[in-house]
Amino acid sequence: MLAVLVIGTTLNVSAQSETKAKSILSEVSKKYRSYDAIKTEFSLTINNPQAKINETQSGTLYIRSKSNKYKVILKDQELISDGKNQWTYLKEDNEVQLSSVDNSPNALNPAKIFTIYEKGFKSLYTNDSKDNGKVYHNIELTPTDSKTPFFKIKLKVDKLTKQIVNAVIYDKNGSHYTYAIKSFTPNIKIPESTFAFDAKKHPGVEVVDLR
Secondary structure, X not given: OHHHHHHHHHXXXXXXXXXXXXXXXXXXXXXXXXXXXXEEEEEEEEEEOOOOEEXXXXXXXXXXXXXXXXXXXXXXXXXXXXXXXXXXXXXXXOEEEEEEOOOOOXXXXXXXXXXXXXXXXXXXXXXXXXXXXXXXXXXXXXXXXOOOOEEEEEEEEEOOOOOEEEEEEEXXXXXXXXXXXXXXXXXXXXXXXXXXXXXXXXXXOEEEEOO
């Protein structure tokens, strides 16, 4: 009987955590989808103790929140998509690789970084934490498909602004990727040309079509 009570209590707590996580993330989605376009400044930290990798770089992300369009600017490369095609521009090599956008459930699309939890994940609220006077909801995502290359994602959501400020992706190869949002500017005016690669602006660029 004691075992039954313990199991019942555990299931009830788990159900409550899942319900709370869904409620929080629903508010995040509602606010995010009220914006037309977004610009964020972020830092990306890649850590893999076994491979002795621990590096951080800064970047800028532009998103059309109501479409699949995005542009990511990093130190050594740019990722651009018009929703159907993706251009990966390697700055040092002056080469751009053109491919079709991967819309599979397992794909980590930059345009979906703020809504990644909506499909293919089980979400659990773990706790609240405080930092510099702000309160954050901590939520853990587990993919429902065991074939995904990652097994867990941790999200930190600002309780007041209802925005994701930090995401840690745990890869099955031992790496984890931490995205920290430094600034979040909604409803910014972004030219449509932002979401396509313009070869004319890169004289001598080599275009490799992988479609």
